[in-house]
Each structure stands twice: as C-alpha cells, then as structure tokens.
Amino acid sequence: MAETSLNTPTSERSRLRVSLDSDFAYQFRKSPVAIVSAVTVLIMVLCAVFAPLIAPYNPFDPASLNLMNGFSKPMEPNAFTGDTFWLGTDDQGRDVFSTILYGMRISLFVGAAAVLFAMVLGISLGLIAGYVGGWVETIIMRVADVQLTFPAILVAMLIFGVAKGITPVEYRDQMAIWVLIIAIGLSDWVQFARVVRGATLVEKNKEYVQAARLIGRGPGAIMIKHILPNVLSPVLVIATISLALAIIAEATLSFLGVGAPPTQPSLGTLIRIGQGFLFSGEWWILLFPAVTLLALALSVNLLGDWLRDALNPRLR
Amino acid sequence: MNEPILSIRDLTVEIPTRHGILSPVKGVSYDIGRGEILGVVGESGAGKSMAGNAVIGLLSPPAHIAEGEIWVGGTRVDHLAGEQMRRLRGKEIGMVFQDPLTSLNPLLRIGDQLTETMLAHLDISRSEAEARAVAALEEVGIPGAAERVGSYPHEFSGGMRQRVVIALALCAEPSLIIADEPTTALDVSVQAQIISLLKKLCRERGTAVMLITHDMGVIAEAADRVAVMYAGQLAELGSVREVLTRPRHPYTDGLMGSTPLASRGKDRLHQIPGAMPRLDALPPGCAFHPRCPHAQDRCAENPGPRIEDGAGGVACWFPMTREAVA
Amino acid sequence: MTLVAVRNLTRIFDVSKPWLNRVVERRKKAFLTAVSDVSFDVAERSVYALVGESGSGKSTIGKMLVGLLPPSEGAVKIRGTDLARETDAAKVDAVRRDIQMIFQDPFASLNPRWRVRDIIVEPVASRGGETEGMAERLLEQVGLSARDAGKFPHEFSGGQRQRICIARALASEPKLIVCDEPTSALDVSVQAQVLNLMSDLKDEFGLTYLFISHDLTVVQHMADRIGVLYLGRLVEEAGPDALFDDPKHPYTQMLLSAAPQLDNFGRDVPPPTGEIPDPINPPTGCAFHPRCSIAQPVCSRERPEMRDLRGARVACHLAE
Numbered sequence: 001m002a003e004t005s006l007n008t009p010t011s012e013r014s015r016l017r018v019s020l021d022s023d024f025a026y027q028f029r030k031s032p033v034a035i036v037s038a039v040t041v042l043i044m045v046l047c048a049v050f051a052p053l054i055a056p057y058n059p060f061d062p063a064s065l066n067l068m069n070g071f072s073k074p075m076e077p078n079a080f081t082g083d084t085f086w087l088g089t090d091d092q093g094r095d096v097f098s099t100i101l102y103g104m105r106i107s108l109f110v111g112a113a114a115v116l117f118a119m120v121l122g123i124s125l126g127l128i129a130g131y132v133g134g135w136v137e138t139i140i141m142r143v144a145d146v147q148l149t150f151p152a153i154l155v156a157m158l159i160f161g162v163a164k165g166i167t168p169v170e171y172r173d174q175m176a177i178w179v180l181i182i183a184i185g186l187s188d189w190v191q192f193a194r195v196v197r198g199a200t201l202v203e204k205n206k207e208y209v210q211a212a213r214l215i216g217r218g219p220g221a222i223m224i225k226h227i228l229p230n231v232l233s234p235v236l237v238i239a240t241i242s243l244a245l246a247i248i249a250e251a252t253l254s255f256l257g258v259g260a261p262p263t264q265p266s267l268g269t270l271i272r273i274g275q276g277f278l279f280s281g282e283w284w285i286l287l288f289p290a291v292t293l294l295a296l297a298l299s300v301n302l303l304g305d306w307l308r309d310a311l312n313p314r315l316r
Numbered sequence: 317m318n319e320p321i322l323s324i325r326d327l328t329v330e331i332p333t334r335h336g337i338l339s340p341v342k343g344v345s346y347d348i349g350r351g352e353i354l355g356v357v358g359e360s361g362a363g364k365s366m367a368g369n370a371v372i373g374l375l376s377p378p379a380h381i382a383e384g385e386i387w388v389g390g391t392r393v394d395h396l397a398g399e400q401m402r403r404l405r406g407k408e409i410g411m412v413f414q415d416p417l418t419s420l421n422p423l424l425r426i427g428d429q430l431t432e433t434m435l436a437h438l439d440i441s442r443s444e445a446e447a448r449a450v451a452a453l454e455e456v457g458i459p460g461a462a463e464r465v466g467s468y469p470h471e472f473s474g475g476m477r478q479r480v481v482i483a484l485a486l487c488a489e490p491s492l493i494i495a496d497e498p499t500t501a502l503d504v505s506v507q508a509q510i511i512s513l514l515k516k517l518c519r520e521r522g523t524a525v526m527l528i529t530h531d532m533g534v535i536a537e538a539a540d541r542v543a544v545m546y547a548g549q550l551a552e553l554g555s556v557r558e559v560l561t562r563p564r565h566p567y568t569d570g571l572m573g574s575t576p577l578a579s580r581g582k583d584r585l586h587q588i589p590g591a592m593p594r595l596d597a598l599p600p601g602c603a604f605h606p607r608c609p610h611a612q613d614r615c616a617e618n619p620g621p622r623i624e625d626g627a628g629g630v631a632c633w634f635p636m637t638r639e640a641v642a
Numbered sequence: 643m644t645l646v647a648v649r650n651l652t653r654i655f656d657v658s659k660p661w662l663n664r665v666v667e668r669r670k671k672a673f674l675t676a677v678s679d680v681s682f683d684v685a686e687r688s689v690y691a692l693v694g695e696s697g698s699g700k701s702t703i704g705k706m707l708v709g710l711l712p713p714s715e716g717a718v719k720i721r722g723t724d725l726a727r728e729t730d731a732a733k734v735d736a737v738r739r740d741i742q743m744i745f746q747d748p749f750a751s752l753n754p755r756w757r758v759r760d761i762i763v764e765p766v767a768s769r770g771g772e773t774e775g776m777a778e779r780l781l782e783q784v785g786l787s788a789r790d791a792g793k794f795p796h797e798f799s800g801g802q803r804q805r806i807c808i809a810r811a812l813a814s815e816p817k818l819i820v821c822d823e824p825t826s827a828l829d830v831s832v833q834a835q836v837l838n839l840m841s842d843l844k845d846e847f848g849l850t851y852l853f854i855s856h857d858l859t860v861v862q863h864m865a866d867r868i869g870v871l872y873l874g875r876l877v878e879e880a881g882p883d884a885l886f887d888d889p890k891h892p893y894t895q896m897l898l899s900a901a902p903q904l905d906n907f908g909r910d911v912p913p914p915t916g917e918i919p920d921p922i923n924p925p926t927g928c929a930f931h932p933r934c935s936i937a938q939p940v941c942s943r944e945r946p947e948m949r950d951l952r953g954a955r956v957a958c959h960l961a962e
Binding site: 505561571586 | 833903
C-alpha cells in the first residue's frame with residue numbers, strides 16, 4: 001500500500017525528483033561518510049600524483065639506497081646510520097613510506113586505466129546490443145554471460161599468462177603494466193555492458209529517440225548523441241565501484257606474482273614482498289602497504305555506494 | 317443534510333523541505349453525506365489526491381496533517397495511531413485507485429483476497445465469507461463469478477480488474493469509499509461501465525463516495541456535489557448542477573470554458589492564461605489572482621476567503637453572480 | 643488536394659514467445675494484427691482525426707505514416723511518394739522533411755540532457771541547415787520566451803514542454819504533423835491552450851494534421867474529417883457534424899453514448915456492454931458483433947466492406 005500513497009499527479013512527482021537531482025551537492029554535505037571517503041580518496045590521489053615531490057626518498061634510485069639502512073624500525077633511528085624513517089625500511093633499505101607513495105601511483109594508474117578500458121568497451125558493446133538488438137545483441141550478451149561464469153581474476157590470469165608467453169623476455173617488465181590493465185579491463189567490461197544495454201532498452205523506446213529517428217538521424221548519432229548521455233549516471237556508479245575492485249584485482253595479481261614486477265612495485269607487490277618478513281619480526285614492511293590498500297579500496301567503495309544512493313532517489 | 321459520513325474541517329497538509337514548508341492542502345473543509353458522491357476535481361498539483369490520502373492516513377512522510385480535523389462516521393481519525401488507523405481503513409473506508417494492479421496482491425487468488433478482507437473486518441465464518449466473495453463478484457458484474465474466484469489478478473482485463481477492486485473495497489461494508497481517478501486508465505466504454513457500477517452500488521448501500529478526478533465529464537455524470545480545488549485550496553463547493561452550469565468562482569468558470577464541448581462547435585476554446593503556480597511559489601493573496609480576469613487590488617493583498625461550511629460556498633472576494641453567467 | 647493517401651494499410655506484429663519457449667510449451671507462432679486494411683485520404687490543410695480505444699491501432703497507423711514503422715501490407719503515399727518503398731534517397735529525404743510528429747508524453751519526448759535550443763533545431767541542424775536564431779524565433783511563436791532556449795527540459799511544466807515539442811516539429815517547416823494524443827497527458831486548462839495554439843499554427847503555416855486521440859470532444863473540436871477505428875479496422879469515416887449528429891456504425895453510437903458529457907447530470911443510461919476483444923484472436927466477421935445490439939447472423943460470418951452512406955463511409959452490414 002505504500003506505493004499507492006505516492007499517487008500524486010505526475011507533474012508534482014517529477015518536480016520533486018527534479019529538485020532532488022539538483023540537490024546533489026546538498027546530499028553530499030549531509031553525508032559524513034561521503035565527505036570522509038571523498039577526502040581520503042582525494043588525498044591519496046594527490047599523494048600518488050605528486051609522489052616524486054612528496055616522497056622523502058626515491059626508492060628506485062639505487063644510488064640513494066644504503067643497504068645499511070635495511071630493516072629500520074618505524075620512527076626509530078637506524079642503529080648503524082642514525083637515519084630515521086617514518087614507516088621504517090625494507091630489507092634493501094628502501095623507505096617504506098616512499099615505496100607506498102610510488103606503489104599507490106602504480107595501483108591507481110592500473111586501476112583507473114583498467115576501468116576506463118572496461119568502460120569504453122562495455123559502453124560501446126552495451127549500446128550496440130541494446131539499440132541494434134537481434135542477433136548482434138544475442139552474440140554480445142551470450143559472450144558476456146560466458147565470461148561471467150569465470151571468476152574475473154581467473155580471466156585476468158589467463159590473459160596475463162598468454163601475454164607473457166608471446167612477449168619477448170626483454171620487454172616483459174615494460175609490458176607488464178599494460179598487460180595488467182588489459183587483463184583487468186577485459187574481465188570487467190561485462191557489468192558495464194549489461195547496465196548500459198538495460199538502460200538503452202528503456203531509453204530507445206522513449207519518444208525523444210523516436211523523434212530523432214523521424215528526422216532521419218542514423219543509429220550512430222542516436223546512440224552517441226541521444227542515448228549515451230542518458231545512460232551515463234548508472235555507469236558512473238559502476239565505474240567507481242569497479243575502480244575499487246580493479247585496485248584489489250591488481251593487488252591480488254601482483255601478490256600472486258603475475259602482476260606488477262618488483263622493479264615497478266604496486267601496493268600488491270609490496271604486500272607480497274612484505275609477507276616474507278612478517279614472521280621474522282619486520283611487520284611494518286607488510287602492514288603499512290596493506291593498510292593503505294585497505295583505506296584506498298574502502299573509501300572508493302563507500303564513495304561509490306553513496307553515489308549510487310544519491311543518483312537514485314527511489315532507493316531511499 | 318443528515319449527519320455526514322466524512323467531515324473534513326480546515327484540513328492543512330504540510331511537507332517540510334529544506335527550502336521551507338509546502339502546503340499541498342490548505343484549509344480545506346467539506347462533508348460527504350450517506351449515499352452521496354462528492355466529486356473532488358482539480359488539475360495536477362491541486363492537492364486533490366493529497367486530501368484523499370490524508371483521510372485514509374496514507375500520507376507519505378514527511379508529509380503530515382498540520383492542522384484541521386477529519387471525522388469519519390462520528391470518530392475523529394486525523395490523530396489515530398498506525399494500528400487503529402489500519403483497522404479503521406479496512407473497516408470504515410474502502411479504496412479504489414487509478415491502477416487496479418497495484419491495489420491487488422498479484423500472488424493471491426482474488427477469492428482469497430476478498431475472503432481475507434472480510435474475515436479481518438467482519439464477524440463471519442470462513443464459509444460464509446467465501447459465499448459472500450462470490451456474491452460480491454457477481455454484484456460487480458463479473459461473469460462466471462463462482463469460477464473466477466480462483467483466478468489471479470493478471471488473468472483479468474483492466475476493466476474487470478477495476479471491478480474486482482471495487483468488490484474488494486466494498487466487501488467489508490465500509491461507510492466511505494475513496495476513489496482516486498478510478499477510471500483514468502480505462503477506455504471510454506469501460507469507464508462508463510465502472511462509473512455506472514460505482515454509482516449503483518453506493519446508492520444501494522448508502523456508502524459515501526469521495527470521487528477524485530481531473531475529468532469534469534465524469535464529475536458531471538457521477539457526482540451529486542463537487543469540490544473544485546486550486547493550488548491546495550478549495551475554490552468552490554456545491555451541487556454539481558449549480559457549480560457546473562453556473563460557476564461562481566472565476567477558476568471554475570475558466571475550467572468549464574476550456575473544456576471542449578459538443579455544443580460549442582469549433583470556436584476557439586476559452587483559455588485561462590498562465591499555469592497553476594508551483595507550491596513553492598504561491599502568489600500572495602488569493603492564489604488564483606494572477607490568472608483571474610476579475611481580480612482587483614484586494615485579491616492580491618488578502619488571501620481568498622475560506623469555505624468553512626462543509627456544505628457549500630465559494631472562496632472568492634468577488635464571486636460571479638449566478639444570474640450573470642447563465 | 644490529397645496530401646496523404648493511405649491504401650489497404652496493414653500491420654502485423656509477431657508477438658510469439660521466444661523460439662525455445664514455443665518448442666517447450668508446444669505453442670504456435672502468435673500474430674497480432676494491429677492495423678488491418680485501412681484506407682483513407684487526408685486533404686491538404688485539413689485536420690484528419692483517428693479515434694479509437696486502446697488496441698484500435700490508431701498509434702500504429704501514425705507511426706507507419708511518419709515512417710517509424712514499415713507497413714506489412716498496403717501503402718502510405720505522401721504526395722505520391724511511398725516512404726517504405728521509394729529507393730531514391732533524395733526523394734525520401736524531401737518527404738521526410740515534410741513530416742513531423744508530436745508525441746503524447748511531454749516528459750519522454752524531449753531529451754533530458756539537451757538544451758531546448760539544441761532540441762528545437764535538431765531537425766534542421768542534422769541536415770546541416772542554418773539555425774542561427776531559429777530556436778528563439780520558434781519559441782516565441784509557440785508562446786514561450788526566447789530566453790528559454792538555454793534551459794533544460796526539466797525546468798518546464800507539461801504544457802510548456804508540449805509547446806517545445808511543437809516548436810521542434812515546426813523547425814523543418816513541415817507540411818504534415820502527426821499528433822499522437824498531443825493533449826491527453828495535459829490538464830484541461832493547459833489542453834485548451836495547446837489546442838488553440840495548434841489551430842493558430844495550422845492557419846499560419848498552412849499545416850495538415852493527422853490527429854490521433856481517444857477523446858471524442860477534442861476530436862470534434864479539432865477535426866475536419868474523422869475516422870473511427872475498432873480493433874485495427876476503420877469502421878466509420880465522416881465529417882464531425884455527420885458523425886456526432888448522425889452516427890451510423892453501432893460502435894460509433896456506443897462510443898458517443900459512453901463518453902462523459904458535461905451537461906448530463908446524474909445520467910443513468912445503461913452503459914455499453916462487453917469489452918474490447920483480444921486482438922490476437924479477434925472475433926470473426928465484423929469484430930464488433932459480440933458487443934453489437936443489432937447484430938445478425940451475417941455479422942459473425944462476413945466482414946462488412948466500407949460503403950458510402952449519406953456523406954459518410956461505414957463498414958456495417960446493417961447501418962441504414
């Protein structure tokens with residue numbers, strides 16, 4: 001019966017929705033979770049982008065490394081050199097704080113690029129499937145269904161393995177990051193395609209699309225100019241949540257040793273390196289990258305959750 | 317008039333928003349007597365449905381009754397708590413909505429829905445309730461009622477479904493029916509059937525009906541009295557014949573003029589300039605004065621007079637005289 | 643002069659379940675005949691109205707007229723050009739430019755992400771035409787302000803949006819506008835404004851309207867010629883006076899008596915009986931015969947042909 005109480009005339013209701021739409025900023029201000037996670041994400045992105053300026057050391061410059069600084073504890077002067085590192089150092093004397101900053105750079109870049117790749121692929125295929133229909137739709141969506149039956153990480157590992165097999169050894173480290181992006185992106189496009197196809201099916205029957213067909217607009221123009229802008233808001237939500245998943249996927253792959261190489265360590269690589277020292281007492285090498293990854297993934301996720309609620313007033 | 321079944325006095329519904337308080341219903345008073353059909357007519361945003369929802373206690377928060385009283389059959393209901401209101405809603409007030417699908421549980425056979433409703437509100441045995449369910453369906457004109465009690469709502473056509481909803485609304489023998497745009501989703505020929513059915517049943521049982529609609533034609537055919545609403549307020553209240561043939565409020569007059577009529581032929585339709593103001597931008601004074609052809613200074617300064625008598629009246633400083641319009 | 647000639651227009655939709663379901667449930671393919679053998683002419687600078695209840699096929703005819711749907715059989719000729727069969731692209735484009743449409747739902751017919759200016763000029767801009775100042779001029783012509791061009795559709799009420807739709811329809815300077823229930827989503831007072839505007843524009847630009855509606859009073863007000871549809875077939879065609887004063891087909895008579903009237907207080911005529919049949923399995927012979935009060939055995943056997951009767955065309959065996 002709750003539904004029937006919403007039986008107000010159409011224009012009244014849509015006016016209400018319009019004002020909700022424009023109150024996006026208001027809802028943001030009202031949500032402490034959204035503010036905290038947005039600020040966290042922003043700080044981390046800035047740190048990653050400006051890592052060379054912020055980081056006290058360049059962990060990948062062998063000339064600046066001093067093996068004597070190895071295994072320094074956090075906030076304590078090193079027994080041999082007297083240097084102090086905020087978050088300690090690893091076995092090779094690399095500053096953990098600096099490696100985290102540089103690792104975040106890799107993680108965020110790989111995550112964002114993978115999502116972008118998945119988004120472009122998913123939106124294009126979803127639009128085509130939804131608008132064109134027929135056997136084109138059947139083929140695209142069945143491929144998507146098949147892909148969904150494999151765990152995403154397995155798909156990514158498969159692609160990674162194949163790519164590794166066909167790239168020459170000397171390019172492997174250089175190629176690793178790009179292979180990672182394509183691997184994660186390819187395992188992630190399905191949900192974009194599904195959502196965009198669903199939204200396209202709704203939009204293509206609306207009268208503004210008919211009006212565009214009527215004046216002789218071609219399918220390409222209708223898909224890109226008319227339908228695409230109207231299916232983007234759910235895409236934005238999925239993109240945010242996918243970003244968190246992509247960062248975690250990258251970390252998982254790197255942790256398993258099939259991701260970012262130790263010469264370009266991401267947060268996942270750092271965790272893999274760190275776990276070797278956990279039981280010998282050097283806990284900081286593992287803990288700090290892990291906490292960073294957790295904070296990053298969590299705040300991106302919370303932001304995505306909030307975004308979904310904010311863009312969809314019917315959920316509340 | 318004898319003791320009214322429904323009596324609304326000075327009803328105000330408010331919705332607090334962060335831009336201020338909106339009043340979709342403001343100072344509305346009307347009565348509905350036994351066996352009487354009151355048509356509540358107005359354009360979208362006039363607050364006609366909101367008033368109906370207030371009576372059944374189905375305002376969706378944050379909307380709430382801010383002022384006024386609602387009496388149903390001698391009981392004051394506007395401040396009843398949830399559980400009491402629910403019981404009253406089923407027993408004393410029946411509801412018919414625009415979309416019959418949302419008023420019926422799609423997973424229950426219609427016979428069960430009728431039986432359950434009766435068992436909840438009437439002191440009868442299950443077998444009697446089942447017998448009455450068939451009788452109720454027969455009464456609303458469903459062919460083969462005895463077989464169709466076992467059908468699900470989706471197995472009926474739109475018109476038949478609305479008949480089932482009416483049977484459901486009437487089966488607990490309520491004293492008041494609130495019908496919110498009951499025929500808007502239906503075709504003309506089916507609409508005529510439903511209206512005729514609603515009229516017949518209510519006359520026979522003495523049920524009071526609040527018929528909410530935007531269609532003047534439906535009001536003219538079905539209602540005894542009519543309440544014309546504009547921007548949340550009551551503009552005019554009176555017998556259908558008087559209000560429709562000799563409107564006293566300029567808004568009612570404009571509304572009648574803008575309806576295409578057989579007798580008017582192809583002349584230009586009368587136009588009310590402008591549009592109904594939004595709730596958050598109500599003009600000062602009488603809400604209708606910016607669109608009113610007879611407005612004077614007083615109309616812009618003072619809010620229009622309110623109709624306080626539930627029987628009839630006009631909310632206008634300078635009502636049109638009945639003779640002048642004829 | 644005839645602008646539109648509709649000949650034996652038929653549209654059949656395949657409403658079968660998917661192949662696998664059909665095989666499993668052992669069902670045959672199901673077809674819905676939405677429009678069946680409809681013929682009529684629309685004279686230039688006139689208003690031709692199609693009335694009917696749901697399932698009468700009136701919107702389907704509208705879509706076939708503007709070329710959104712291809713006909714299954716029959717033809718729509720606009721100035722002698724058959725849009726669905728013409729192969730000369732230049733000719734098709736020229737005809738398309740002459741046709742526009744106004745839709746029922748003013749909330750769905752404007753792209754919510756586009757500015758009003760871009761919406762209005764799209765029919766011209768998509769062909770590479772000059773659009774400078776065009777939106778502003780058209781907005782003023784339909785009773786809105788030139789300043790509205792920079793706004794988005796959600797800033798307007800239903801009636802104002804319908805005016806924007808009309809402005810867009812006028813942009814390509816069409817000859818024919820198909821109006822599919824243009825005012826049924828609007829309030830009475832707004833409907834009056836929009837109908838008056840449409841009448842004015844018709845005179846000003848020499849337009850022809852195909853007016854699709856379920857509302858008899860609106861149709862009577864607007865139309866020069868009215869076609870009554872029942873279950874995809876034209877049952878009667880006449881001028882408004884002939885149709886309303888002297889309806890010949892029993893269905894037209896039923897529709898007229900069922901329509902609520904403002905001056906019929908507490909009218910207690912027996913309402914029409916029965917409902918519109920399932921269009922997938924329509925009745926044999928005359929589709930109206932199960933609900934018809936004067937039906938004879940012949941009505942269930944033979945489909946009545948359109949015949950001329952006192953200035954009207956009617957498809958009934960018994961109408962006199």
